[in-house]
Amino acid sequence: xxxxxxxxxxxxxxxxxxxxxxxxxxxxxxxxxxxxxxxxxxxxxxxxxxxxxxxxxxxxxxxxxxxxxxxxxxxxxxxxxxxxxxxxxxxxxxxxxxxxxxxxxxxxxxxxxxxxxxxxxxxxxxxxxxxxxxxxxxxxxxxxxxxxxxxxxxxxxxxxxxxxxxxxxxxxxxxxxxxxxxxxxxxxxxxxxxxxxxxxxxxxxxxxxxxxxxxxxxxxxxxxxxxxxxxxxxxxxxxxxxxxxxxxxxxxxxxxxxxxxxxxxxxxxxxxxxxxxxxxxxxxxxxxxxxxxxxxxxxxxxxxxxxxxxxxxxxxxxxxxxxxxxxxxxxxxxxxxxxxxxxxxxxxxxxxxxxxxxxxxxxxxxxxxxxxxxxxxxxxxxxxxxxxxxxx
Amino acid sequence: xxxxxxxxxxxxxxxxxxxxxxxxxxxxxxxxxxxxxxxxxxxxxxxxxxxxxxxxxxxxxxxxxxxxxxxxxxxxxxxxxxxxxxxxxxxxxxxxxxxxxxxxxxxxxxxxxxxxxxxxxxxxxxxxxxxxxxxxxxxxxxxxxxxxxxxxxxxxxxxxxxxxxxxxxxxxxxxxxxxxxxxxxxxxxxxxxxxxxxxxxx
Numbered sequence: 001x002x003x004x005x006x007x008x009x010x011x012x013x014x015x016x017x018x019x020x021x022x023x024x025x026x027x028x029x030x031x032x033x034x035x036x037x038x039x040x041x042x043x044x045x046x047x048x049x050x051x052x053x054x055x056x057x058x059x060x061x062x063x064x065x066x067x068x069x070x071x072x073x074x075x076x077x078x079x080x081x082x083x084x085x086x087x088x089x090x091x092x093x094x095x096x097x098x099x100x101x102x103x104x105x106x107x108x109x110x111x112x113x114x115x116x117x118x119x120x121x122x123x124x125x126x127x128x129x130x131x132x133x134x135x136x137x138x139x140x141x142x143x144x145x146x147x148x149x150x151x152x153x154x155x156x157x158x159x160x161x162x163x164x165x166x167x168x169x170x171x172x173x174x175x176x177x178x179x180x181x182x183x184x185x186x187x188x189x190x191x192x193x194x195x196x197x198x199x200x201x202x203x204x205x206x207x208x209x210x211x212x213x214x215x216x217x218x219x220x221x222x223x224x225x226x227x228x229x230x231x232x233x234x235x236x237x238x239x240x241x242x243x244x245x246x247x248x249x250x251x252x253x254x255x256x257x258x259x260x261x262x263x264x265x266x267x268x269x270x271x272x273x274x275x276x277x278x279x280x281x282x283x284x285x286x287x288x289x290x291x292x293x294x295x296x297x298x299x300x301x302x303x304x305x306x307x308x309x310x311x312x313x314x315x316x317x318x319x320x321x322x323x324x325x326x327x328x329x330x331x332x333x334x335x336x337x338x339x340x341x342x343x344x345x346x347x348x349x350x351x352x353x354x355x356x357x358x359x360x361x362x363x364x365x366x367x368x369x370x371x372x373x374x375x376x377x378x379x380x381x382x383x384x385x386x387x388x389x390x391x392x
Numbered sequence: 393x394x395x396x397x398x399x400x401x402x403x404x405x406x407x408x409x410x411x412x413x414x415x416x417x418x419x420x421x422x423x424x425x426x427x428x429x430x431x432x433x434x435x436x437x438x439x440x441x442x443x444x445x446x447x448x449x450x451x452x453x454x455x456x457x458x459x460x461x462x463x464x465x466x467x468x469x470x471x472x473x474x475x476x477x478x479x480x481x482x483x484x485x486x487x488x489x490x491x492x493x494x495x496x497x498x499x500x501x502x503x504x505x506x507x508x509x510x511x512x513x514x515x516x517x518x519x520x521x522x523x524x525x526x527x528x529x530x531x532x533x534x535x536x537x538x539x540x541x542x543x544x545x546x547x548x549x550x551x552x553x554x555x556x557x558x559x560x561x562x563x564x565x566x567x568x569x570x571x572x573x574x575x576x577x578x579x580x581x582x583x584x585x586x587x588x589x590x591x592x593x594x
Contacts, residue, residue, distance in 0.1 A: 278470045282470075
């Protein structure tokens with residue numbers, strides 16, 4: 001469908017997938033290697049359209065699998081190219097082996113993940129099972145709440161990846177973002193090109209002097225590499241903030257490490273991704289009625305924004321942490337486990353309620369947010385601290 | 393915690409000075425999802441913040457499809473489907489006899505249906521209350537005559553704009569022309585005009 005621009009808001013109406021495709025088209029990307037999978041498909045289709053019409057001037061490689069997509073991106077990045085791919089669900093799972101190669105080789109590759117459930121049973125709908133399965137693969141993991149944020153974060157991802165020599169994934173919720181149409185204020189092609197520039201020069205397969213990459217490392221050195229990689233990831237927050245700060249000057253839009261609504265409220269719902277908007281809409285209405293509820297929406301998960309998160313806990317009594325994936329047999333969901341270990345490490349005590357919800361596209365309505373807020377407000381000493389919500 | 397046992401009534405969403413919520417019922421292939429998007433694009437031209445999305449995963453040819461749109465004067469953050477619509481647009485005439493189609497319609501809400509029957513007849517078969525409004529238009533006939541195929545979505549949008557008066561019909565025509573290139577744009581624009589002219593409200 002043709003693009004339509006509103007004069008009043010200066011915004012284009014785009015789906016999340018289309019917004020990502022435009023961000024890639026504008027970002028001086030040299031290589032896109034991708035394999036289509038629902039709900040990421042529109043990203044690949046649009047980039048293929050752009051490549052066919054000449055709007056995208058890099059190489060578009062329609063590979064035969066996601067494993068090959070990431071392999072091609074790794075090869076491209078090793079040759080000095082700015083590389084991008086997009087995937088979801090089974091595709092990310094098939095790519096898994098190469099995710100570690102990308103991060104271990106310290107390659108600046110960008111990827112969009114259109115979050116979707118994993119088999120079995122077969123389900124094409126949204127949850128965070130795919131990304132949580134790869135959360136320890138050494139990629140920076142950013143999350144978008146809406147189409148515009150997905151667009152912004154994809155543009156920023158190239159700068160971040162090239163500054164810290166780590167691959168960056170931008171997560172956008174399958175269907176609720178990928179297939180919903182909403183206003184996106186795109187920047188001009190010139191503005192984005194100026195912002196992302198060209199990738200800085202690095203050791204490359206194309207160098208005149210021959211070089212080897214991806215060599216074997218024995219027990220004397222392997223842990224050194226991993227420690228180095230871990231430090232780089234933890235420390236990348238400073239660079240991400242710098243890039244975001246520069247982007248604010250360009251766009252006026254500041255997404256940051258996390259968004260806080262209702263700072264200092266007694267009950268805070270901690271969320272990842274698009275449903276934070278539903279929770280915030282509900283919290284706003286409840287706040288008007290005098291209830292002390294708020295929402296912390298995480299924009300970064302790796303690196304975990306520790307300082308920003310701890311700063312947000314002033315005056316908060318209860319954290320209700322919302323996970324859209326399961327860590328089978330674990331004490332809580334992956335996000336809740338992250339938060340609890342952070343609290344414990346800094347000796348900070350808060351009541352924590354870990355909720356698993358929204359699996360395989362299970363809806364999360366304003367009514368649901370309200371019931372959960374009320375549960376967190378009223379729950380006494382014998383509260384249920386870890387449960388599935390909405391799974392009947 | 394039982395999801396279906398709602399104990400809490402939602403308070404009025406006071407933060408919106410203006411919010412229109414719209415639900416569209418059709419069948420896969422008739423353009424219900426496109427109608428939501430076109431409606432959003434047209435309303436965006438009137439300065440509304442908009443959001444439109446389909447009921448995900450149901451887009452199979454011939455299967456019932458639901459799409460949603462919200463128009464507001466502030467950015468829209470919620471991702472909930474529209475359960476209490478101000479307007480219900482029924483694109484498939486055979487869904488205009490199914491009371492499920494009008495579930496949750498607001499007290500003073502309005503149904504705009506594709507039907508060759510009178511609004512009274514549609515009202516009776518759907519069980520719509522007296523305070524709620526019903527409009528009908530033979531969108532299938534208009535689509536076949538104006539476009540040459542059974543895509544009754546654009547005449548329904550014209551009818552909605554004409555009877556709801558939320559946005560001018562001209563903006564729907566503009567959105568349709570931008571979305572469909574060349575002759576298809578003209579044909580659909582004509583379908584919108586006829587939908588607006590031929591709709592009967594009660």
